[in-house]
Amino acid sequence: MNIVLIFPRIKYGEHSPPLGLGYLAAVLEAKKHKVTIIDLTFEKNFDFLEQQLKQLKPQLVGITCQTTFAEDAFKAAKIVKIIRPDALLIIGGPHPTIMPEKTLAESGADIAVIGEGEDSLLEIVEKFADTQDFSQVKGIFYRNNDQIISNPERTFIQDLDTILFPARHLFDPRYFAYPEVTMISSRGCPYNCSFCQPTLKKLFGNKVRLRSPENVIAELQMLIGKYPGKIVRFHDDTFTWDKKWVSELCKLIKENDLKFFWNCKSRIDVLDREMIAMLRDAGCQRLDLGVESGSSRLLDCILNKGISVEKIKEIFNICAEEQMPTLAFIMVGSPTETPRDIIDTINLLEEINFDGLHVSLFTPFPGTDIFDYALKKDQIAAKSWSDYDFYANVSMQMEHFTAGQIKDIKQTIQLGAIASNVFRKVNGALNFMIRHPRAFFKYLPFWLKLKKLKKNLARKQQVLNNKDKEKNNGKRRSSVD
Secondary structure (H helix, E strand, O other): OEEEEEEOOOOOOOOOOOHHHHHHHHHHHHOOOEEEEEEOOOOOOOHHHHHHHHHHOOOEEEEEOOHHHHHHHHHHHHHHHHHOOOOEEEEEOHHHHHOHHHHHHHHOOOEEEOOOOHHHHHHHHHHHHOOOOOOOOOOEEEEEOOEEEEOOOOOOOOOHHHOOOOOHHHOOHHHHHOOEEEEOOEEOOOOOOOOOOOHHHHHHOOOOEEOOHHHHHHHHHHHHHHOOOOEEEEOOOOOOOOHHHHHHHHHHHHHOOOOOOEEEEEOHHHOOHHHHHHHHHOOEEEEEEEEEOOOHHHHHHHOOOOOOHHHHHHHHHHHHHOOOOEEEEEEEOOOOOOHHHHHHHHHHHHHOOOOEEEEEEOOOOOOOHHHHHHHHOOOEOOOOHHHOOOOOOOOEOOOOOOHHHHHHHHHHHHHHHHHHHHHOOOOHHHHHHHHOHHHHHHHHHHHHHHHHHHHHHHHHHHHHHHHHHHHHHHHHHHHHO
16 A cells, blocks of 8 residues: 655754654555655645655555644645545544544544554554454544544553564655664653653553663664664653663673664663663763753642752762763743742752753643643643744743743753853863854853843742732731731
């Protein structure tokens, strides 16, 4: 069967190819289907999609859909229906997993796949070629005349080693001009961060499923051979979750004499000195760490991270001592975030040593616990799916800040904290100015702006404190009267 898979990420210039579609394409090709991935990441408009659909004439089309680019996914779906009206149109990914019926209504697709797609998609293709009766395909919502039918859930694939490696030969070759290649060694996350769950559990289950270290090594050997000199970036949500598994993988990397550099994401609370040294010795050249905030209140009560500020400091100190580079992820604009909370975040960033920093705008995605929390408080400001954009848009109404103020705070922390991290080292500012004069004069104003921001936030917090004090005094007087 002639099948097209569409990745409608048209407005984000990310350098990570769609591994999810790569996995789907691999299982389809193994069954002798002709598969093409149409990736809009490098395109400026939908003309390329229209041309490809007219040229390829697919019988079945699949579209992956995340909330951030859901509107573009729906536009792509409508184009498919116009150009290939007789083709079966399937939509899958996080967005339809959370709201399948709404997604079918807005996209016009015939079938929505829930959670993992490999087995469901294969069954859909088989039924489409045969009876076109989808009533026995688990893990889908589908149209039956004017009705939308919900089928039973599909169990998750327990042995990930049975899944073929992604069909990377179908990815846009421009991805491989970048210094990194990507892979995934596990699925699932057992933690309960309010900004991710329960969406991740609906996508991949309540527990982590790990590929065997031997299976991961086989893919690494393939990547190193095919893309020599590239850094391998593991996209796993919880790469360091199982210390025994990490130890075995690192051991096999050294035993197989794999000469390459790699990086991965980790939670703060699963790391210790032994694991950090183990990762470093096996070629890991950066740990991407989810810090999120320097406020204990936000970490505990709002974000449900399950980590402490003290543990964050400890792990960053160990990484510095073990010469393990780090990238810190921070969010600003969380529900109930106060000036004091942001000061705490800035203070933390000025205390720990990091090698990279990524500050995003807090985004309460539909389906998550934090979205439900914000919705109850009538704080959701997003009017369309494109508003859920943690790169550039504030999709919440803040209690203490305007959207413009949060964007300005994000940029000031992003650039100012990097400068502070460099300048506080011995002769740091001087060395940075000599080695990177252009960058020095780019970051210097934000370093100064960051200091000013802290003072302004402190004044704003004092005003809030005074108001609370007056309010409490008024309540006490009323109770006495």
